[in-house]
Amino acid sequence: MGRIKERAIEAILLLCALSSVFVTLGIVFILFYEAFGFFKEISLWEFLTGTQWTPLFAQPKFGILPLVCGTLLVTGIAVLVSLPIGLIVAVYLSEYAPYNVREIAKPILELLAAIPTVVYGYFALLFLTPILQKFIPNLSGFNALSPGIIIGIMIIPYVSSVSEDSMRAVPMHIREGSYATGATKFQTAFRVIIPSAFSGIAASFIIGISRAIGETMVVAIAAGMMPNLTLNPLEPVQTLTAYIVGVSIGDVPHGTIEYKTIFAAGVTLFLMTLFLNILGFWFKRKIREVY
């Protein structure tokens, strides 16, 4: 009797653990099923090469490039902000900061990632953009720059915490060896620690980029909801995520082409982040192999 109960419990627990696999399968199935319906009506070629995205117009055009371009533009700005700052913070916290400073700084930095993104959106639109407009007069009220900067700040903790962990995993004797040859902390950090912790730092960068690509509310609020094939950060743009939100706010009848477009945009987004996640996972795996 007891044996059977033990077995049954194990089976139930396994089912729960498998639920995550079902979630993934569900995501893949639903995204591709609905996107398949989309591609029955619009050719993949038009979708990938069209330079106009106007699915709600009377003469709809279904080229995904403006949305992808908007996504990459905002992500690019976010990356320019978060990767250098995140790396410097990681080096500082891992190599320079005394124990107390680190213990206080880490939780506060992590709070940056905990603030609801809609609050960041408010901040980007109604605080940062007006300030930026004082310096850049031709910056439009909705633009890619302001949400890009805010997303960059938001993902600093993702970059810095994983980087710092991997730097601190570098054994002490390697550091001491460097100090013994007369190197300063700066030299040790940049010529010894960073190269040794490379996999972890790369993983942290990729996690950060993937977060920036998937970020939704900040761009939906502050970037302007306008599909725009441009690399000019001063103009309004729309990202893949913001498009999905923009369509969902209105009432989208099930089965219409508008309904299917959000899944087509979703598949594009999912494939972009999946690629990055796999790359990041591969780098993370390498961390453990080093020492």
Added chain:
Amino acid sequence: MLFEDNQIQEIKKRIAQNKLRDYLFWILGLFSTLIGFVVFFTLMIDLFIDGFTRLGWPFLISYPSRFPEKAGILSAWVGTTLVMIVTTATAVPFGIASGIYLEEYGKKNWLTQMIEINMNNLAGVPSIIYGLLALGLFVYFLKLGESILTGGLTLGLLILPMVVTSTRESIKSIPNSIREASYALGATKWQTIKDHVLPYSMGGILTGVIIGLSRAIGETAPIITVGALTFIAFLPSPPITITFPFISFKWLFDPFTVMPIQMFNWISRPQKEFHLNAAAAGIILLLMTLIMNGIAIYLRYKLRKKIKW
């Protein structure tokens, strides 16, 4: 003499240069770390300055309205609370059970490896994709509608990886000697887990759950995708009724709105007065997440001090 005078000068100069560079980087690092703090406090102060005048009892007990001074967040915070109940009820049992399986039962085979890789991947999927899954699966396939149940399940899926990870981490930190002592007394595996492993790791699990829920409270995108309404001027049906059987689950299927959506709605209005409402809603939302994160940080700190195996 090993070195000439001018060579010594050269070396001294180089050492001084290196020291200066070291010092400069130390300052740069400090400043970069401070950027986070500065942004954080600027954001809080900005919200307070904008939203302070709207805060107050009427704001909490009013429905949204066409008139910004009369509008409030009653339906939004009630919606958030109910959605969180559903989220907790789904993510916590499933997450803890998965964590237990992966740490205590799972052998190193392709199945557990697949679950593990998959869990890693899920944690990196953008939240809006969960919204699309929920739209296709819950709203249209299972026909749950644009309801509190759908919203709660969506966020439950979203924080599942977080609950699993924290469960695993805290189970992992329990030394094997505890398990062996329990087995030695004749306990079965499940008894060992239920009476020892799980109670001892509860603190860590709780920390993870709280952090997960604090993320879920602020999540906007997936909830918009499943079709939560932005203007709700009524409350869901009450969970307690005066007639038999006194408990009603009708609220699960009611339309709803949540705090971040209400805030988003106010931000997207052109009138400046609505932005003040958005700021006030933002303050409350921010306070909720900060309090939850504060509890989690405190718990983690406490546990680290108390438990020494």
